[in-house]
Amino acid sequence: MRSRAREWLVIGGSLLWSMLIWAADPLPSDAPAPAAQTPVELKVANRSIMVFRASLLGETPEFRVKRAKAVITEALDSTDDLSVSIDPIQSSYLVLLGSKRAFIVTPKDVDELEYGSVQQAAEGAANKLHQVVGETQEARSVRFIVQALIGCAVATALYLGLLWGIYFIRRKMLKALPEIMTRHPHALKVGETEVVDVHYFYPLIRRLLWMLRWVLVLLLSYEWLGFVLSRFPYTRPWGESLNSYLLNVTGYLFEGIIGAIPGLGIALAIFFIARGGVSFSQRLLKRMAAPGTLSWLNHETLQPTTRLTSLAIWLFALAMAYPYLPGAGTDAFKGLSVLIGLMISLGASSVVGQAAAGLILTYTRTLRPGEFVRIGEHEGTVTELGMFTTRIRTGLGEVLTIPNSMITSTVTKNYSRAVQGAGYVVDTTVTIGYDTPWRQVEGLLLEAAKRTPGILEIPPAQVFQIALSDFYPEYRLVAQAIPTQARPRAELLTMLHANIQDVFNEYGVQIMSPHYMFDPLQAKRVPKEQWFAAPAQHRNDT
Template sequence: MLRSHIITAKGIPSGVWSRLLLPLVAGLIGLGIALGGLPGLAQSPAEPPTLAEVESPAAVTLGDQTLFTIQSPQIASSPEARARRISDRLTATANNQSIPVEAIALSDTEFGTAIYAEDSLIMVVDDEDVVGTGLTPRTMATQHLAVIQREMQRYREERRADYLSRAAAIALVCTLGLGLAILVLANVMPQFYRWLDRQQDRWMPNLRIQTVELLTAAQLTILVQVITKVLHFVLVLALVLFYLSFVLSLFPQTRALGQGVWGHFGGAVGAVWNGFIGYLPNLFSIAIIVTIAASLLRLARWLSANIRRGRLNIAGFYPEWALPTYRLVQFLLVAITFALVFPYLPGAESPAFQGVSIFFGLLVSLGAGGVILSIVAGFILVYTRAFRAGDRIKFGDIEGFVEEKSLFVTRLRTLENVLVSVPNAALLTGNIANYSALIREQQIPIIVTTTVTLGYDLPWPLVHTTLIAAAAATAHILKEPRPEVWQTALDDFYVSYQLRAATMQPQMLEKIYSELHQNLQDHCNRAGIEIMSPHYRALRDGSQSTQPASYLPETYQPPGWNFSPGWPSAGDAAPPQNTDTP
């Protein structure tokens, strides 16, 4: 049985409130009149509130459905708070299967028309709820009751096991259908692309305007393939969105999400489009900056290429500087372009973007010190013209040919064909011997030197003539300047003769030295000059010559021993031995 009074938020019957408030209000009014009258009493009676003066309405919902709206807060702080309270009561009643839908009914009270579910109050419709509608509280309550009963019946039916089972079966069928459609498209489209390739000469003629060929058949085929791929992507995306919208709408728990799939997608696309439209002024500025930078880069590339090829000569600027200078200009232009474009990038003013930029700069400054040093050293080596690719150089105990120069390291191929990478910073702080620079730039040959030590018994003109002849007989030794011999030292037992000859082939030094030493042996043997250790000569007193037998005369006989004047010669008898016994 319905009660005839309303329980307030504090749980006190409304009649009690009336008995307490009326005397209090009457006493306050009398006190105001005694003190000179209330300001409001002198004014005209207040006009009834209009619809425009009422607060914005709030929606009452059950599940994912909006039942109706309310515009009066009553005892709540706002219409939204009151709507949430009514929605919570409706949800609790709907989940309570022991309360039939028919048990929800109306009851007239002194505050308005109440809607009850058995002994539980759902809401009260009073005069403030019908402001501007032209309805009575009873009529509005009757409309709300019909909506509540209908939607509560639907709410309960959609949460029964048989309904959820049917929805799951339909969702499974839709999932299989979507997978099959995507699989078919994934297999059909490549075949379609191959068919286009085969038919391009037959169905894809060259696109011409009079004698001007705009697109060839191959280019037109590629364009059609690109358009087809875009349509393929759009079709798959539409299928996925339709699938999500339909399947999620099958279940009451996800219906709101399913109904909002297209709205969310459209909102995302709209946000991207609006962002793109709003970004167009910045994009135009970026395009101008990038265009100017690209034009300067093309100009620098053209200048670099012509200087390298010798078509353009600038006094004091060497051709090997062209490429590294272009790379340096390219780096500076890119850095300046990025600095100019940075303020126009999306999110450039955000603290997160600025924080990431500062963090990245800190990492570079702390961890790239060695890298920057190598880069600077690489450019210094280029502009000091210490060496170039192909030169033969010696650095420390490493000697070989320059294979590659990069910003960080220089790679040398040793004489044993071993590739050695040397940091540019190390090359900058060490001494580099370049065997090829003077030959390449000034056509000045390098000097090949070797030293021979011979005894004082040999006449030095004979030695000079023999050594010079050996040098002249060596391949890749220049006739001019002529080879020459320097007597570099007069030691205790021998004279040091240094043979100096010129060559323009530094890459063949090892072969030249080997052949020169062979010729020295041959020419000294022909001239009767023995090349041997001076100490060995000092201890020698006759015996076989150290020259090869082919260089000795046929009548040659080894000299005899001659240790002291008192000893017999090799043909005399041996001295008698002492046979005395002690």
């Protein structure tokens, strides 16, 4: 009879609340919308039950939470039946704790993205309340608390044992690592060079072991803390949140890896195809560089053409594979792409200009390695013709690095291009007064060239009168040097200048050029009988 009366009491109370809710819920069409309420969370015994978002019968969400807490606390302290159930009332649901109404779930309290419907929200709140009831009974059980303490003690002992095992294994590995590394490094060699250097490899392995040790320690500590917190009713929500967070992170990483495999496979396939295209283009360009095939492609332009073709293929492959790379659609990846593009755009003006100048020098064949050139005020032998800079070695042993854009914007003299065979041109200029026969000066300069070791006799040296100045004519001696001799151009010019001085002194010819401040007493001319003074060769010149 008593249970029957309780059922009738619950039904009557439910009908009464249905009438009240029906009377209070509908609003006239012209009534102003109620003000937005601040959501308040109902939490009992450290566990979240429900979030109230709307007022009900004039009660704010905060007051509804206080009222629900009072009812649930009073019911938990009693010894009556603590079964949890729900009862529909119009569009709302009553959550009953035994025969008492714990709280009401209305449609305005439900977040559709979180629960989906009012019934699902009420069932979820009832399940959580039922869990609170069970945890309250467990917290009042001495046997359960003792079992939880024993489980925590066992877990702590296992945790400490695993920590000791980690430190013990690391210490043993660090002790045995030097012996293993000194025993097996000779197995990995490229030619006579060892791939693994013990002096640098040991600190790397030691740091990796240190990192692995702390990762394992943190993981074990995380799991131990989650297990201990889950043993007690009040801290169980914290332990469950720790475990669920770790599982969510692990699942997220696993799903990301599995989801990235198809795109990564497509990207790898594109890169393998690009690698095959690079190999095919290299072989094709090598065959096209054969003599008589293409005029612009030879052994000098083959290497830069191959590099440019390979670069173009790889850039195209990267552009094709970019959408399939893992994380290509994330904001971080997009920001990194924008940063790289900005850096390239800011520095592209000078880089692209230098690269374009290098291509111009390569394909116009302005310079070649081994040629003796003069670039502006610098002269020397070209040792390296790169994409951005060119290196030349001067006669004084200096190595000059000149930007390619500077070479294309200035006059370049090539002393090796117009010679017969391999070699370079040597020239020097002297000024002798008009009172010295020009034939004699020519003979003296040719004699000095003949005495200089390293000056090629065939083709023979030549003397040119390049200017007739106010006080003297200018003579230029042009000869070809022998490149096979290990003698820099500066040393060769030094020997040539020394021989010029010796020859002019032997024949009593003054090298110092005259500069007149007033007219001389006697005209500075050469009589005809002195036109062929030694060592001038007699010719029928008039």
